[in-house]
Amino acid sequence: DTEVTQTPKHLVMGMTNKKSLKCEQHMGHRAMYWYKQKAKKPPELMFVYSYEKLSINESVPSRFSPECPNSSLLNLHLHALQPEDSALYLCASSPRAGEETQYFGPGTRLLVL
């Protein structure tokens, strides 16, 4: 089973709202990733967690706050977003951070008004 789940599938939020995106995997993977994808562009890496510790932050604005409560769960907390943050947010996991294959979830389509 190579399933990564993400909730919600769609999210509309105002610029003053606080919301969270959730990602879950039960494959025993110890690396989890957040990507942002704008229309007609490839995914852009935001964060990498390895063994529940943040290992890579690609200079993402602080209005995005990741959290990894345990090895199966990854959250992305959103606060005071801008309309340009509207995008598809993809979560992925791999057995370990490194040369392993990443498996992606279906994504959350976020619209910031």
Place this chain on the structure above:
Amino acid sequence: AQKVTQAQTEISVVEKEDVTLDCVYETRDTTYYLFWYKQPPSGELVFLIRRNSFDEQNEISGRYSWNFQKSTSSFNFTITASQVVDSAVYFCALSTTSGTYKYIFGTGTRLKVLA
């Protein structure tokens, strides 16, 4: 520098035609990994294949085949007898030791298969 080039932005074919998607990569690392992913309109990136730099064997999986050539730094993907369900954006990606194994994606090729 690490780079992946997918020169074909969009390809349209008629069902049952064969189609090849090109991927050219750049890296100075001797150990690296190449991937193909499919992204249908639903949004999920579906893993198709991974190839490491030491394995130049071509791969066939049903209607899909991949041709890895280190001499030309290419990792091309062919769909035989295309079907409407193959319509999607296809991404080629590279990960390397010096790049801390972060994925470097190409810009993607949008494939439209017409009935």
